[in-house]
Amino acid sequence: MIASSPAEVAQGVSKIISMLPASAEVQEVYGGKDGILSTAQKGTLLLDSSTIDPSVSQEVAKQAETKGAVFMDAPVSGGVNAARDGVLTFMVGGPEGSFAEAKAILDNMGKNIVHCGAVGTGQAAKICNNMLLAISMVGTSEAMNLGIRLGLDPKLLASILNTSSGRCWSSEVYNPVPGVVPGVPSSNDYKGGFGTALMTKDLGLAQNAASSVKANTPLGAAVFQIYRTMVNHGFGGKDFSSAFVFLQEQGKAK
Amino acid sequence: MIASSPAEVAQGVSKIISMLPASAEVQEVYGGKDGILSTAQKGTLLLDSSTIDPSVSQEVAKQAETKGAVFMDAPVSGGVNAARDGVLTFMVGGPEGSFAEAKAILDNMGKNIVHCGAVGTGQAAKICNNMLLAISMVGTSEAMNLGIRLGLDPKLLASILNTSSGRCWSSEVYNPVPGVVPGVPSSNDYKGGFGTALMTKDLGLAQNAASSVKANTPLGAAVFQIYRTMVNHGFGGKDFSSAFVFLQEQGKAK
Amino acid sequence: MIASSPAEVAQGVSKIISMLPASAEVQEVYGGKDGILSTAQKGTLLLDSSTIDPSVSQEVAKQAETKGAVFMDAPVSGGVNAARDGVLTFMVGGPEGSFAEAKAILDNMGKNIVHCGAVGTGQAAKICNNMLLAISMVGTSEAMNLGIRLGLDPKLLASILNTSSGRCWSSEVYNPVPGVVPGVPSSNDYKGGFGTALMTKDLGLAQNAASSVKANTPLGAAVFQIYRTMVNHGFGGKDFSSAFVFLQEQGKAK
């Protein structure tokens, strides 16, 4: 059945999962004129797997509460392959008492279903992880590029980092230098994977959240600007590990 | 026996290991008036475990060559505990043909003795690792601080990062937030460990090396300045994971 | 007369000027339950001199329009002395046709009353100016500190900069080094002037605005984080030129 509006969807069901591009769409689909909350029944469980501003999740949860419904944020990580294999991670924010019901649903799609705390903390966990991921990825790209220019073999350098204190997911599992790790986007012309434009969006959410709680994030701010520059220079559709290419690229005269 | 000069040391021996504070001392101890090279015999193996500018290692190696001696750079990583237990990592740069001899000596002190390539590449590997380490540590500090302010429990956040793509040595093994990992400096008032002033020195070497080979290192440059600021504000003697404290500190009015 | 609510203020008047701390207060005072817009008469001119998010000015202007009132943003720059002397600058955003009426009022307080364009552009101009100001001030602080450490006399260095391409308002009029320019905060223990906490707030607005229009602001992002760090370390109440002190401070061991 295809519904003509979110309101129609909400009429006959007791559980809804949504996954939308950004904060504005979540506000519209839930709180808009023909939104879910206009018809949602008492006791409905609303699971939103969008990656959005934590404060928007909290705002929608408040609106849901006035209807007697429960809204939980449940952003996801793991990428396309994890989705296909049903091993995604869901970071869930919302009332303790509703978590078991949420988990029962999400278990069908994911392997790790983590209760992070009150509504919005799922988003917080996702945002923090992706900020650190972006920092590590650009850091790995810088370290690999520097080492190569100083005469080190890329595979050897990666193996040294990976047995030392510099090791991180980006150096071990998803190395940005082509040929170091087989099967990852860097070894496939940076196709597939997690796009630079999407990472830029998540880094923007992290900066907004950091501003709102007055958290100091010098590298988070720097890496947001680097990914923004990459998008401006045509890397938006490439995997975010293409930071390596961006940093070492030797351009033609413009 | 206590020698009165490096020259005196070099007179009667065929193998020398040195470990000095910085580039200037290495230049003086090897190439100075009463330096090792003034008396070193043909065939002497010179192993320098200082962390210095790779180009200085290369320069001293050239001087050694004119005396028929072999100079290899062999900086070390692993810290005080690894030194006590004899499990240090040595990153060695120098001629393939001399590596076995170097390894035989270094095996007494370390567990991983890695041949990185020509002279200077040991320094290069060390510098790249420590630059990535500093970036990851500040990144982890930012992510943990942001998450805590957004309402996440520190241990829960660390466990989420450590099973996700944000994981790194700094989040898993050496978490900068007190109480998350037992026995590390952050759980002991940031005493012991690897001092902020020493990390700042290594980051300066990384920036010099990056300038010389025209490598782009935006986060490496940023983190160097952050650690420099920390030294200026009294964190020089604290472990480098005290970046977490520096970022979230709520100062008194000045 | 003291009114008991913004609604009461709006009842009997045709012109209102407001100046509030931040976006939330503007939303509340205009759009809240007893807000100005609940009673504002048709044709009322609403001039808001707060420094807030341009998108909030636009949002309130839309609400005002439905009541037949005209809302214009008119943030101010110039500081305490300019206010006393009536030589403030007002950057005004709103309909061309209402500008003359706004100017007639603002002429009583300011010297430069500039029409910047549609509603929100007054904020935009203010935010852009203050972002560039903060960048120039920290840049001047860095250049002065570096030059002094390299052996230059501060006054001589300032005079060289001020006759060269490095000159800016911060180097000429408001030099952050004590003793270079008489009568400015740096020569009075950084008292008075424009507080670091207020500058940090404006830089946060700039970053939010930059995110919303996808503008690349690497130095704007960096300087926001620097001022955030300064606030965390007790400089919030000092003039924003105290960046010079923050950068060169040699802290006691912590």
Added chain:
Amino acid sequence: MIASSPAEVAQGVSKIISMLPASAEVQEVYGGKDGILSTAQKGTLLLDSSTIDPSVSQEVAKQAETKGAVFMDAPVSGGVNAARDGVLTFMVGGPEGSFAEAKAILDNMGKNIVHCGAVGTGQAAKICNNMLLAISMVGTSEAMNLGIRLGLDPKLLASILNTSSGRCWSSEVYNPVPGVVPGVPSSNDYKGGFGTALMTKDLGLAQNAASSVKANTPLGAAVFQIYRTMVNHGFGGKDFSSAFVFLQEQGKAK
């Protein structure tokens, strides 16, 4: 007369002016095998207008002293037009007692001949100015780009900045947005002017100098990396005000 070596030049003269690309060339031309110092006569005045590392100027000055010659650093600023019109600025470092003699020569080429202090301080002044210039230029580019995206007219925004606290040489005299100031490189496709590659070189000198005196330069470090990235992406031969283009460029998919 064309000499076959620097040594031959130095034989018959009492005053020498040099202007060379970088530190290595100055070391070679003065201190090399057939260098100026191999034949320079007692009392010769050596004026070096290269922009190099201040510590190299100091090193060559020491070598000159042992020959009884006086070496002064005298880097220049002002660009091609100023050179043609004889209105360059020379920043001179060296003994007070030799400054009058140096000035008499430099007066033929420049308008401002400034004695900065001991040898090396001419370089220091030049480096500090150019670091602040680069910071202001990128800052101006960011502010103009942000303002334009927020709906401001570029000329109006420039005029607001130029009568406010954000004003700087880059916003007033050399605005990076095409069409705002006539006759500057931005209005001529960023041709002519001061090349991005040359600015990058000077910023590298500033970072080396900052490292050596432990000066904190967060924006100086950031802007060096931005210009390095620009060189890597093909802007090396464009005027350094092309930072505006780099920041706002909307790239094609790569």
